[in-house]
Amino acid sequence: MNGFLMNNKLQQWAGVFAIFEALIYIAAFVYxxxxxxxxxxxxxxxxxxxxxxxxxxxxxxxxLMYVVFGVFLAVLVVGLHEKLKQSNHPAVLIGSLFGVIWVGLVIASGMISHIGLGSAIDLMETxxxxxxxxxLIISVITESIGGGNELVGGLWVLLMSLAALSAGVxxxxxxxxxxFVGVAGVATIYPDDIFTEIFGITQIVWFIWLGVCLLTQDYVKKATGVKKPMIAN
Known part of the structure; x- marks a missing residue:
């Protein structure tokens, strides 16, 4: 029982942070x-x-874009894994692995750009x-591992969506x-900004939609007293 409550709480936090991820994207676009x-x-x-x-x-x-995003993403990756692991679909484990890697890459990008900016400005006087x-070198490194190339993030979204579709979660x-979002992320390996923009914009919608589902799905089942069958809606 305690395990169920903890798992349910984790999924609720994952839903909240999924929506926060979308808000971070929006804040970056506005800025x-x-x-x-x-x-x-x-x-x-x-x-x-x-x-x-x-x-x-x-x-x-x-x-905000990298470090905070990465921390929130870590909770979402774990929460989504817990939500889907009972399906025993191989895509869950593989997708979660890519999710963990993405967390590390995003946070590393933020740390590199944050420290690198200060170092570059200090060199300005000389x-x-x-x-x-x-x-420019720091920017290239940052974009390569955490911004301009969304291959890892795209694979995470793609594989977790495939597993969820199969399980009807x-x-x-x-x-x-x-x-679609996952394919757009994978397509960012092609040297054209259009796929990066598509991935960013569509992921805002995906994060919000996923967050709402994580926050409301179990609540609706409790309120109605009906156990939802494992079929797609």
Missing amino acids: FGAFWSYPFDGTSAEKMTYLAENQVVFSLILF SPEKALEMW FPRFLNYFGL
């Missing part, structure tokens, strides 16, 4: 769409000056050109949508 005025055509000194002047806010955004070069359309 970079409305407030980010980086001088892409400016000189090295102008670019580094902009980063220095916005270091505090930019660092907080990076920390040489703006070398400082910008350092920041979540609504059928949510699982089909998850398959």
